[in-house]
Amino acid sequence: MLDIQHIRQQFPTLHQEVNGYPLVYLDNGATTHKPQVVIDAISHYYQKQNANIHRGVHFLSQQATDAYEASRETLRQHINAEYLHEIIFTKGNTESINLVANGYRSLLKKGDEILVSNLEHHSNIVPWQMLCEQTKSTLKVIPMDERGVLDMEAYKQLLSEHTKVVAVNHISNALGTINPIQQMIRWAHEKGAVVMVDGAQAGPHCAIDVRELDADFYCISGHKAYGPTGVGVLYGKEHLLKQLPPYQGGGEMIATVSFEQTTYADLPHKFEAGTPNIAGGIAFKVAIDWLNDLGLEKVAQHEQAILTYATDELLKIDGMRIVGQAPHKTAVISFLVGHTHPYDIGVILDKQGIAVRTGHHCAQPIMDNFGIPGTIRASLAVYNNEQDIDRLVKGVKKAQQMLS
Amino acid sequence: MASIQDIQQDIIEEFDMFDQWMDKYEHIIDLGKSLPLIDPQHKVKDNLIKGCQSQVWLHAQQQGHKVIYTADSDAIMTKGIIALLVRTFSGQSASDIVEADTDFINQIGLKEQLSPTRANGLVSMVKQMKLYALAFQSKN
Numbered sequence: 382m383l384d385i386q387h388i389r390q391q392f393p394t395l396h397q398e399v400n401g402y403p404l405v406y407l408d409n410g411a412t413t414h415k416p417q418v419v420i421d422a423i424s425h426y427y428q429k430q431n432a433n434i435h436r437g438v439h440f441l442s443q444q445a446t447d448a449y450e451a452s453r454e455t456l457r458q459h460i461n462a463e464y465l466h467e468i469i470f471t472k473g474n475t476e477s478i479n480l481v482a483n484g485y486r487s488l489l490k491k492g493d494e495i496l497v498s499n500l501e502h503h504s505n506i507v508p509w510q511m512l513c514e515q516t517k518s519t520l521k522v523i524p525m526d527e528r529g530v531l532d533m534e535a536y537k538q539l540l541s542e543h544t545k546v547v548a549v550n551h552i553s554n555a556l557g558t559i560n561p562i563q564q565m566i567r568w569a570h571e572k573g574a575v576v577m578v579d580g581a582q583a584g585p586h587c588a589i590d591v592r593e594l595d596a597d598f599y600c601i602s603g604h605k606a607y608g609p610t611g612v613g614v615l616y617g618k619e620h621l622l623k624q625l626p627p628y629q630g631g632g633e634m635i636a637t638v639s640f641e642q643t644t645y646a647d648l649p650h651k652f653e654a655g656t657p658n659i660a661g662g663i664a665f666k667v668a669i670d671w672l673n674d675l676g677l678e679k680v681a682q683h684e685q686a687i688l689t690y691a692t693d694e695l696l697k698i699d700g701m702r703i704v705g706q707a708p709h710k711t712a713v714i715s716f717l718v719g720h721t722h723p724y725d726i727g728v729i730l731d732k733q734g735i736a737v738r739t740g741h742h743c744a745q746p747i748m749d750n751f752g753i754p755g756t757i758r759a760s761l762a763v764y765n766n767e768q769d770i771d772r773l774v775k776g777v778k779k780a781q782q783m784l785s
Numbered sequence: 786m787a788s789i790q791d792i793q794q795d796i797i798e799e800f801d802m803f804d805q806w807m808d809k810y811e812h813i814i815d816l817g818k819s820l821p822l823i824d825p826q827h828k829v830k831d832n833l834i835k836g837c838q839s840q841v842w843l844h845a846q847q848q849g850h851k852v853i854y855t856a857d858s859d860a861i862m863t864k865g866i867i868a869l870l871v872r873t874f875s876g877q878s879a880s881d882i883v884e885a886d887t888d889f890i891n892q893i894g895l896k897e898q899l900s901p902t903r904a905n906g907l908v909s910m911v912k913q914m915k916l917y918a919l920a921f922q923s924k925n
Contacts, residue, residue, distance in 0.1 A: 400806070722860035724839040725814075728898075729862075732806050740838045754840070754859055783811055784861060 383679050389764045391416040402734025405772045410554050410713055410760030411738055412604045413585060416671055419608060422664040430663075433656055435633060449659055452666035453649070456614045459669050460599065461590040466648035467622065469615040470657055474581045475504040477600035477615035478548070480652060481577050482508035484625030485546060491517035494543040496574075498523040498531055500553040500560070502744040505579045509548055518545070525750065529556040529705035537568060544574040551583035551599075555744040555758065556705025557688075557713030559587075563594050570595065575621060581605050585762065586684060586711050588677045591616050603661060607762075608668030612661035615652070622648050629654040680763045684712045687761055691770045698777055704756050715742075715756040718777060721784045723757045729780035730757075735773055789881055792873050793889035800893035809894065810862070817864030820871070823857040834909045839863045841910045845917035850878045850925065852918050856910070866890070866898050866907055874914055879925065882918035887911055 389395055392414045397404050406414060426448070432441035434449050453468050462468055471477045489495075495509050499522055513520045523536045531549075540547075547569045552559050566576045575597040583589055584601035591599045598617045604610040617625075627634055627645055631654035636644040645651045672680065691714055695701050700719030718726060727739030740755040741748045748755050759773055787795075803809040823832075827844035834841040839860035846853050854875040858864045869890070874882050890896060898907060 722839060722862075724860040725862045727838075729810060732810065755838070783807070783814060 383675060383683050383763065385683065385764065385766050388675070389766075391418070392764055393417060393420070395764060399734040399736070400732050405735045405769045405776075407759040407761065407765065407769060407773060408736045408738050409585070409762035409765075410582060410605070410742070410758060412610065413607050413762045414764070415607055415609070415668070418671055419664050419668045422667040423609060423660045426660040426663050434659055435650070445659055445663075448663045448666075449657075452662050455666040455669050459589070459673070460601070460614075460616055461592050462616050463592060464619055467616055467619055469617065469622070469649045469652045470662055471600070471613045471615050471652075472611050472658060473604070473613040474579055474600045474602045475508075477598075477613055478505055478577065478579060479508045480615060480628040481598050481617070481625070482512045483628055485512055486515050487626060488624070489516040489518045489545055492543060493518040493545045494521055494541070495519070496521050496523055496536070496539055496544055496547045496549075496569075498549045498560070499525045499746055499750055500529065500531060500556065500558060500744070501548065501550055501579070501746070502554050502742065504743070505548050505550060505577075506746070509546070522746075523549070525558075525747075527751075528707050529553065529558045529710075529747075530707045531558075531560055531565075533561065533564070536565065540568055540572045540574070542572055544569065544572050546577060547574050548577045548579070550579040550581070551589075552580075552586065552711055552713075553705070553744075553747075554582050554713070554760075555742040555747050555756070556707065556715050557582075557710035557760075558705060558707040559709040559711055562596070566595050566597075582712075585672065585680075586677075587681055597621055603665040603668065606668055607672060608665040609658075609661040611658045612665050614665075619648065622652070625652075627651050627654070631655040633657075675763065681711070683763060684761050684765075687765055687767065687770065688712060688714065690767055691759065691761075691773070694770055694774045695777070698774065698781070700781070704751060704753070712761040713758060714760075715758045717753065717756055718781055721781065723755045725784055726757050726777060726780045729783055730773070730776045733772075733776045733779065735776045737773070786876055789873055789877055789885045796869055796873070797889055797892050806894075813865030813895070814861055815865075816868040817858075817861040817866075820857070820864050820868040821855065823855040827855065828857060834913060841867065841907065843910055843913055845914070845921075847879075847921045847924075851876050852879050852882055852921055854914060854917075862898070863907060866895065867910065870911065870914065874918075879918040879922040883915060883922055 394414045430445045432445045434446040457465050457468050497506055497509055521539050524532045551562055569576045577598040578596045580599050580601045585606040600615045603612040634646050634651050634654040636646050702717045704715040723739040730737055738758045823842055828842045832842045832844050839858055841858045843856045854871050856867045
């Protein structure tokens with residue numbers, strides 16, 4: 382069993398008053414708070430290590446490079462990639478997805494098809510739409526049912542030899558649905574398509590094994606997993622990454638440069654132009670180590686218990702409608718209360734010191750599918766406890782009373 | 786008709802009565818509920834100001850030198866703020882509206898409602914109210 386009280390104490394931002402109430406933070410799907418060790422790592426880098434990496438012979442540069450590269454190795458182990466050079470540092474999942482989508486510009490042609498799921502958030506839709514525009518290929522959507530579960534039969538029907546890329550999230554940010562990505566990947570591979578998995582919401586909640594999944598591309602984001610903002614990791618299978626052209630040009634990504642011709646660096650540097658977020662990269666390792674020290678299984682267990690408690694308690698409220706009732710879901714409850722607008726509930730919760738997300742959660746097609754303007758979303762992290770849920774329930778009841 | 790400044794001053798005094806956020810918010814909710822509804826024929830796509838959080842419909846027409854606004858929103862809190870904006874600006878002259886500010890919203894402690902980060906369509910609505918006034922003004 383995890384000592385949640387002890388875990389909470391490691392998060393300085395959690396211990397503050399908001400609008401006169403102790404903060405209840407239930408917007409972890411947007412970003413998690415950072416444990417003291419992560420904050421210390423960032424400050425340690427700027428106080429003791431600060432130097433550019435991969436380019437100095439001097440002591441500090443070497444130290445910073447070692448720390449940064451140690452982070453790459455930690456991330457490799459964390460998602461069980463085969464090679465270190467399959468781990469590309471990016472500024473986050475949006476950049477990771479854009480990097481891959483951009484790379485396929487030269488590999489797709491008219492008549493090719495890209496599949497995305499109805500459960501995607503905008504950053505796993507728009508880059509593919511842009512790619513379709515550029516290559517005259519076609520975007521197709523894997524539908525979902527009223528529980529927020531992808532229709533696997535429809536997916537099977539959509540897959541064909543025209544399918545070149547399937548882009549799907551591991552866990553939905555808006556509804557919490559855990560998608561059967563292993564099966565989806567297998568089916569896509571049978572048709573010769575590659576699969577890009579957006580693991581933004583999986584990173585902090587479950588163990589990831591890219592080799593077991595046989596994912597072609599997989600991305601996770603630092604700030605959603607107790608790490609800093611502005612850093613993420615893109616995993617890609619070696620042969621696929623080699624196929625893709627560089628994403629951005631600049632320093633770091635080159636082997637030789639002359640005005641006549643430039644040759645590109647090998648993986649992973651080919652995709653890492655310019656000075657990266659060094660402090661963020663180094664602190665990302667600290668966050669992942671911290672999470673692994675807790676044990677992802679125990680984290681998942683705790684979050685599942687809180688999710689069940691929250692679902693049970695919220696359902697006691699009159700007019701409660703939980704949007705997204707997949708049998709396999711994690712850490713997210715999206716809901717509506719009677720005929721009230723999610724924004725109104727969110728505003729009144731905020732006044733009571735409770736942070737939730739309201740609106741379409743950057744996943745407008747999901748809300749359109751349900752015919753609703755948006756939802757109120759409570760998303761959990763390991764530091765949330767039953768008291769947080771009790772405050773949420775009380776807060777929603779207060780809002781409901783004020784709005785009736 | 787009272788000037789924009791006078792109406793805003795009245796609103797500030799009205800809100801001064803409330804010590805608690807809850808009372809203030811309940812008042813806003815009541816204002817939202819009592820906002821005269823926009824004529825359904827004006828509740829169309831062309832008058833829709835889309836926000837990430839809530840949506841706003843705004844219609845403006847000219848009556849002599851005055852500008853008459855009607856508006857609606859799908860969220861009641863937003864509607865309450867709209868009611869205050871309509872009360873302040875509707876029936877005023879186009880030139881007065883162009884000149885006026887909306888600082889009274891800050892003064893009644895509802896600053897966050899007009900914050901661009903809320904993306905609730907209100908900021909765009911204020912801008913749109915002024916643009917209508919500007920258009921009418923230049924027509925005059």
